[in-house]
Amino acid sequence: MRRSTAAAVGTLTGAALILGVRLSVQPPDAPVAAPAPVAQEQDEPEAAPAPSATKKPSGKKSKAPAQDAPAEKEEAGLKSGTFKGKAVQNPYGTVQVTIKVGGGGKITAADATYPNNGFSGTINPNAVNKLSQATLKAQSADVDAVSGATFTSQSYVESLQAALDKAGA
């Protein structure tokens, strides 16, 4: 039993932009340690005012290099390392995308900083509606995907493109 996975990121903007296709095949019984990142490139001055980072769905793709995935060769050859996109302002703050490119030239993670209003939620038991009231938790977890409201469109795409340009896409 082997598992094949392909992941791609594209945009719905006019320019056709397929950012990466990752194909890997891995025997489940013999996990191989992921290689440590070799080069860390951080040449962009810290422009964002330290907002909190959000883990994007593609952020947990640390995976052993494919042992026998011939399709790896035909993929776009991005430089391995970590690349920060430019910090792009939108009316609510700064968006900055960081991508990690693994040994196979694939994007293994895309994280972004988002505006943070610094508002903290309070739990306030109140009138019961038809949905049952629950405790609002703030948990960290390993997930496959994130569902959330987005206003990162243009800023996110711009910053992501800049990060990709640096990676040599």
Add this chain to the structure above:
Amino acid sequence: MGTVVSIELADDLPASSLADLVASTCAWLHEVDARFSTYKDDSEVCRFRRGEIAFDDCSPDLRLVLNRCAELWMDTDGYFDAYAGGPLDPSGYVKGWSVEVASQRLALAGSRRHYIGAGGDIRMRGSGPGGRPWRVGVRHPWEADKFSWVLSLTDGAVATSGTYERGAHVFNPRTGTPASGLRSVTVVGPDLALADAYATAALAMGEAGLTWLAKRVADGYESAAVTDDGRAFTSPGLPIAAS
């Protein structure tokens, strides 16, 4: 529309097949953008908006989208309104619908296990990595790097609308003022287009949306919501992952 789309295929298929499936999915999404964008003067939506083509001459896809928008306007008591901003803008339906169709097309082409995420709205099919259900985090409305809920599901859609990321981008079409009362609404159900529209409509309704959402459970749409003052609400069948 400027939305970033992620596609993950978890099928045990040859690499070339997977690459073809991704390519055809991207082609479909670009086609949708070309035909339905309100930012492209030559899109079908813009031509219809200017009266250059009549409803009966529109493509079957556009007629379907317009009909669904009209149905949703009625089903949401007017809170889902493709004309809320003035001229026709069906983007609020088109995004979820295009991903829903993309997933159907993938299934027909042989992909039984995948997810497609578009700007925080997700459609998944089959089991996820390792054969377990997909785990979907619902973003915490104040702590961007945390989740208020972690959901576990195989087939289905998860859509979230919130006022926290884009500020006041959802308006109450009855008053013309920014939606308030609810900070985040997540809807889980079989069809992403509907889940997305329901989440947006409930957000526009404010706290009254909690009661409205409770009625959608009978149709197979579960929900979770957080009020502006931090109270959290869930429907009974919300597929919360065991921790």
